[in-house]
Structures are given as structure tokens and as C-alpha cells.
Amino acid sequence: MSSQVFSLADTRETLQKLQDAVTTLGRYWLLAALSAPAYDQKLAAAEAASRLIDRALELQQFAWRQYHMTRRRVSWSAPDRPDTHGILVDGEIQRPVLVNEIRSLAAAIAAHCRNSVAGWTAVPALSPACRAILDTQRLIEELHSDLGGAGHELPPVRHGGRRPEAHRALAGPIRTPIDPAFDRQYSSLRHRAPSYSDDLRDALPYYWTLSTREAMASDSCALSAIEYDGLPLEFYRDMAKQCWDEARHAVLFKAFCREAAPLLLAELPVDDPLARILEVFLASGGGLPIPAEGNFYEVMWRADLVERLILMQIETETPAVRTLAQRARGALCARLPSFKSLVEIDRNDEISHARIGHNWFRYLVPAEADRRDRRELTALLRGVLFASVLARSEGVEVSDIIATFATEAGSAMMPTGSDGIFVA
Amino acid sequence: MSTLSRSISDKQTMLFDKDTRTLYVIDGSTLYKSAAEVEPLVASGAAMKFNKTQLRSLQDAFSAIVLLGASPT
Numbered sequence: 001m002s003s004q005v006f007s008l009a010d011t012r013e014t015l016q017k018l019q020d021a022v023t024t025l026g027r028y029w030l031l032a033a034l035s036a037p038a039y040d041q042k043l044a045a046a047e048a049a050s051r052l053i054d055r056a057l058e059l060q061q062f063a064w065r066q067y068h069m070t071r072r073r074v075s076w077s078a079p080d081r082p083d084t085h086g087i088l089v090d091g092e093i094q095r096p097v098l099v100n101e102i103r104s105l106a107a108a109i110a111a112h113c114r115n116s117v118a119g120w121t122a123v124p125a126l127s128p129a130c131r132a133i134l135d136t137q138r139l140i141e142e143l144h145s146d147l148g149g150a151g152h153e154l155p156p157v158r159h160g161g162r163r164p165e166a167h168r169a170l171a172g173p174i175r176t177p178i179d180p181a182f183d184r185q186y187s188s189l190r191h192r193a194p195s196y197s198d199d200l201r202d203a204l205p206y207y208w209t210l211s212t213r214e215a216m217a218s219d220s221c222a223l224s225a226i227e228y229d230g231l232p233l234e235f236y237r238d239m240a241k242q243c244w245d246e247a248r249h250a251v252l253f254k255a256f257c258r259e260a261a262p263l264l265l266a267e268l269p270v271d272d273p274l275a276r277i278l279e280v281f282l283a284s285g286g287g288l289p290i291p292a293e294g295n296f297y298e299v300m301w302r303a304d305l306v307e308r309l310i311l312m313q314i315e316t317e318t319p320a321v322r323t324l325a326q327r328a329r330g331a332l333c334a335r336l337p338s339f340k341s342l343v344e345i346d347r348n349d350e351i352s353h354a355r356i357g358h359n360w361f362r363y364l365v366p367a368e369a370d371r372r373d374r375r376e377l378t379a380l381l382r383g384v385l386f387a388s389v390l391a392r393s394e395g396v397e398v399s400d401i402i403a404t405f406a407t408e409a410g411s412a413m414m415p416t417g418s419d420g421i422f423v424a
Numbered sequence: 425m426s427t428l429s430r431s432i433s434d435k436q437t438m439l440f441d442k443d444t445r446t447l448y449v450i451d452g453s454t455l456y457k458s459a460a461e462v463e464p465l466v467a468s469g470a471a472m473k474f475n476k477t478q479l480r481s482l483q484d485a486f487s488a489i490v491l492l493g494a495s496p497t
Contacts, residue, residue, distance in 0.1 A: 075492040126425060166449060188489050191491075192488055193490065210492070213490070213491065213492050214492070215489070216492075217491075217492055264488075296489070296491060299491065302430065302431075311491060312491060312492065316490075316491055319490065320492065329459075356466045359431055373442075377428075377440075377445075378478070379483055380445060380447075380476065380479040380483060381428075381440065381447075381479075381484045382483055383479060383482030383485065383486045383487065384432065384438060384440075384447060384479070384482065385432075385487045386435055386489055387432075387482065387486070388432040389445060391433060392433065392481060397433070397435065397436060398432045398433050398436050398438060398449060399449040399472045400449075402472070402473060402474060402482060403474075404484075405475075405481070405482050405485040405486065406474055406478035406481050407478070408481060410482060410484065411481070411483045411484045411485045411488075412487035413483050413485065414486075414488045415488070416488075
């Protein structure tokens with residue numbers, strides 16, 4: 001009967017260690033998504049992050065139901081913080097260090113799972129815990145192919161202390177890479193980025209520009225999930241899910257441009273500057289012009305969490321749901337069924353992103369009057385955040401940009417069309 | 425705290441007074457906590473001050489620049 005002797009406290013400790021480590025590994029993968037040099041790599045990293053944090057949440061819910069464990073808020077532990085661990089140095093992610101840390105932590109989690117299960121398989125009373133651990137081990141091994149040896153011991157569970165409130169625990173990378181398909185060519189102060197129409201000539205430049213913006217949306221979610229501590233695990237689950245969705249959009253929109261470029265080329269005069277751009281893209285995979293400021297990721301980097309939710313999920317993605325429904329009924333979707341599918345899945349995802357934004361905005365700012373105030377403040381600060389990016393790109397002070405455009409004539413000084421982006 | 429204070433570039437910081445909706449853009453990397461601290465810097469030319477109307481104009485001007493698929497305004 002000795003196999004029936006076990007410690008429930010040890011079981012809880014084992015499950016908590018595992019949940020904490022899987023969450024940390026998920027956040028490391030979000031750092032990998034942020035620093036990925038190409039969008040297909042961003043997508044793979046975001047998928048890993050999302051699946052890991054989903055798994056951490058499943059573990060948490062299981063441990064709460066089965067063993068009455070507290071659902072703790074998420075925070076970096078001192079040994080794992082990327083900014084004290086050589087992963088995040090002077091605002092830049094050190095990818096080789098990050099890759100090593102991911103491999104090392106994944107190996108440690110896999111070893112922790114193996115050791116726990118080895119001790120518990122003969123204890124029928126712990127079969128639910130064994131099942132949860134085996135499911136986790138399988139995911140870790142699927143996502144990390146070369147785990148090697150035993151790995152280090154997982155850090156001990158932290159007990160006691162105050163329940164942390166949501167706060168920015170660290171500053172993420174100030175810049176993220178743009179996919180090599182894109183070329184920063186024109187200033188947003190002199191040329192307006194392409195707008196959508198059902199004419200492929202407009203739609204294609206719009207969708208390649210949108211691809212980089214989707215990557216920025218992915219980055220913004222990853223950034224919030226790695227910077228902010230003190231939120232429930234569901235927040236990190238939602239940010240990782242959206243990070244994955246947006247990275248997928250970035251890849252799919254770029255792929256759509258490649259697929260539709262020959263159709264547009266067949267319609268354009270040979271000497272059309274856009275034709276030359278498409279030929280270069282089809283031949284080399286690069287050269288698609290985007291704003292010199294990139295995708296304005298730095299706007300989000302300088303915004304706080306509430307401002308990010310307002311700027312992206314609430315003010316931009318919520319209205320996009322209706323716009324995309326109209327687009328799905330348009331002529332280009334009728335002409336290209338694969339494009340219609342893309343628009344429909346985009347709209348499907350935007351609905352969930354709007355819900356995510358509103359849910360966490362209400363969580364962070366519970367009073368309706370305060371939410372109204374935050375939206376008004378964020379609207380006023382939006383221009384300032386954009387000015388900070390434009391100033392760096394233009395090589396001037398932020399105050400110069402604000403002083404120039406914060407006038408009645410400011411709007412009239414902005415470009416009204418994208419003419420001139422496509423130069424021979 | 426009725427102010428927001430943060431870095432907006434390598435060379436400048438901002439202080440936003442939420443009560444008066446006034447923005448101060450300040451040379452240097454020091455983060456200030458109150459408008460009273462910054463007003464003397466405006467007088468000396470080391471900071472610039474923008475009121476709500478100016479910020480609305482800036483917001484309108486940059487509404488042409490979109491973050492994702494569409495402009496919020």
C-alpha cells in the first residue's frame with residue numbers, strides 16, 4: 001500500500017511549478033515573435049506562444065477544479081525576467097540568448113513532467129494530475145524538437161506576498177524587424193499610404209501595406225503580454241491568441257499579393273511603375289514600398305496598456321468589422337473567391353479582437369465615466385505618439401512636428417493621395 | 425496623479441496635465457510630475473506647451489495615418 005502514500009501539497013507544488021514555467025515559456029515565445037526577422041517566423045513563434053499559454057490556462061483551471069488551487073496572477077520571477085537574463089539588453093532582444101533560454105526552459109519542463117509522472121503512475125489517486133502533466137509534456141515535445149538532456153530544475157514556487165496589480169514590469173524592444181519583402185520608401189508626411197478599392201490596382205498595394213500593419217498589431221499584443229505583470233492568465237491567453245491571429249493575417253495578406261500580382265501585371269501597361277514593382281517582387285520576393293516609418297510599432301511601444309487597447313482593438317478593429325462586411329460584398333471578392341475567404345476570416349478574427357479589447361478595457365478601467373475619459377485622453381495623445389515616430393524618421397525634434405501640425409492648417413498640410421509612391 | 429509623464433524620444437519627454445488637457449514637451453530626459461515644475465521651463469524656452477485645441481488639430485492632421493485597416497476618425 002506504500003504506493004498510495006503521497007503528499008497533496010507536493011502535488012500542488014508540482015502543478016504550480018509547471019504552470020508558471022509553461023507561462024514563462026509562452027512569454028519567451030512572444031519575445032521570439034517580436035524579434036522574428038520575417039513574418040513566417042513571427043507566425044510560427046506566435047503559434048507556439050498561443051498554444052503554450054492556452055496549455056498553462058488549462059493547467060490552472062484543472063488545478064483549481066481538482067485541487068482547489070488559487071488562480072494566481074502572472075508575473076515574471078526574478079530568475080526568468082528577460083531584462084535581467086541577457087535576453088533583453090538596451091531595448092533589443094538578443095535572439096541567440098533567447099533561443100538558448102527557450103531550449104533550456106523547454107528541456108527543464110519536459111524533465112519536470114517526466115520525473116513527476118514517473119513518481120505518480122503507481123498512485124491511482126493522482127491519475128488526473130498525471131493526465132494533465134502528460135498532456136503538457138506532449139505539447140512541449142511537439143513544439144521543441146531537440147530538447148537534449150535533463151535540463152535545469154524549475155525554480156521553486158513563490159508563496160505569499162501581495163497580490164500584484166497590473167503594471168508595466170519591464171520595457172520591451174523599442175523596434176521590431178520588418179519582413180524583407182518590404183522596403184521603407186516614402187514619408188507618411190508626403191504620401192498617403194494606399195487606400196482600398198475593389199480595383200486590384202488599389203487593393204494590392206493596400207494589402208501589402210496592411211500586411212506590415214497586421215505584423216504591428218501582432219507585435220503590440222506580444223509587447224503587452226511580455227511587459228505587463230499582475231493580470232490574470234486569461235489576459236495573456238487573449239494577447240497570445242491575437243498575436244497569432246495578426247501574424248497569420250500578415251503572412252496571408254503577403255501571400256495574397258504574390259498570388260494576385262500576375263493578374264494585375266496582365267492588366268497594367270508595361271511601363272507602369274507599379275508593374276516594375278510587382279515584377280521585382282515576383283522575381284526577388286522584395287521591394288514592396290511601405291512608409292519610411294515602417295508600421296508605427298513605436299506608437300504602441302510608447303503607449304500604455306489601456307491606450308494600446310483603445311488605439312487598436314477598440315478604435316480601429318471594432319469599426320473594421322463593418323468595413324470588412326462591406327468589402328466581402330464587393331466586386332473584388334466576387335471576382336476572386338480566395339480573396340473573399342481571406343476577407344471573411346479577417347472579419348471573423350476582428351470580431352474576437354474587438355471583444356478582447358473591450359473586455360480588458362473594462363477590467364482595467366471599471367467605471368464607465370473613467371473609460372470615457374481615457375478614450376478622450378487617448379484620442380488627444382494619439383497625434384503626439386505618431387509625432388514621436390515621425391520625428392525620428394524625419395530627423396527632427398518631436399516638438400517641431402507637433403508645433404507644425406497642431407494648427408488649423410495642420411490637416412491641409414497632410415498628403416491627400418498616394419500618388420508618387422510608385423515611381424519608375 | 426492627474427498627469428502622465430513619459431519619454432517621447434531620445435531627447436525629449438512629455439508631461440500631460442489631464443485636468444487642463446495641456447501637453448508639455450520638454451527638452452532632456454527628465455520626467456516631471458507636475459505642470460508647476462514645467463511652467464518655468466516653458467518661460468525659458470526649454471519646453472513647449474500645447475493646449476487641447478492644438479492637440480485636437482494634431483489629432484485631425486494625423487488621422488490620415490492609419491494603424492491598421494482604417495483611420496479611427
